[in-house]
Amino acid sequence: MQVADNTVVQFNYTLKSEEGDTLDTNVGNTPLAYLHGHKGMLEGIEAALTGKNEGDSFSITLAPEDAYGERKDEMIQRVPVKHLHGAKNWKAGMMATVHTEQGERQVTVAKVGKFMADIDMNHPLAGLTLIFDLEVVSVREATEEEIAHGHAHGEGGHHH
Template sequence: MQIAKNAVVAIDYTLHDTEGEVIDSSPEGEPLRYLHGAGNIIPGLENALEGKTAGEDLEVTIAPADAYGERDDRLTQDVPRSMFEGVEDIKAGMRFQAQTESGPQVVTVAAVTGDQVTVDANHPLAGETLKFTVRIADVREASEEEISHGHVHD
């Protein structure tokens, strides 16, 4: 079966940055399963997998626009340390969920200077070109329930 909209796809993958450093990978023997066409994975990878079949291997480079988007400096701001009530030691790299006008948003602490904390709401991989090595482990038809829910049921 070819990968197409509403197929359940299982992939073994390794994700590298442009310097070849491993960013993420599927655990051995535990492929990532997703519903194709439901927006469960980044668009560039989903597009590259379209039409492929189980057993195929591919390497694909994905530009930021087809991954997590370009970095947006407007998503970085300084906030008072007092906004982190109950957190004694705030350090760069820590992640928090913030309430915004658009709803909950995950932010990463970029820096702490005195009573000011710089937070960044960009995805950690925004602006990055991503390189995937993928082996397609399995492709099957999705159930009606999976299609209606928009994700795979194991």
Template structure:
């Protein structure tokens, strides 16, 4: 069976940045399992997976626009530290949810100095070209229940009720 919209894909992967550093991998873990076409993966990788079948292996490089987007310096702000007074402890690398003019958004604390905190609303992988090595393990049709719930169920169901 070929990968298409609404198929359940099981795959092993490794992803590297343009400095050839491994950012993430399923090595030594269970394969990643998802319903294709529901936006679980970055758009460029979903497109590369189309028409592949179980047993296929491939490498692909995804440009930022089809991965986590381009980096926007306008999403970096230097804020007075008092803005964070209601948070017990803050540290560099911490992810927070913030209310913005565009709704709730994830931000990362990138720098803490005396009276100021620098936050970044870009995804940490924004602006980075990503290279994937992929092995397709299994492809099957999603069940009607999986499609209704929008996620893959393990044997015996998903453990929640709708």
């Protein structure tokens, strides 16, 4: 079966930097599952998977604007340390959670003082050209419930 809208796709990936360094992979673990055509995946990956078949393996390169966007300097903000959640002692490079008007958000601590911290609200992969090695493990028709919920259920997908 071919990858098309309203199919559930399970795939393995290895994410690499432009320099070839592995940044993340799920190879050796449960394949990632998503509902194709429902904006549950990076657009560039979804476009590359369209029309592929079970067993296909290939690589794609995504520019920042097709992946996690360009880095924006205005996304670095100064906040009171007491607003950082997830640890007691903060150091630059650590991930924290902050409460915003849009809900909880994961941020990177850029610099920390006694009372204030500079946090980077850019996605950690923003500004990077990324290489994805993809392997389509399985493709199946989505159930009516998955289509109604807008995501894949079961192994590698969402569990209710």
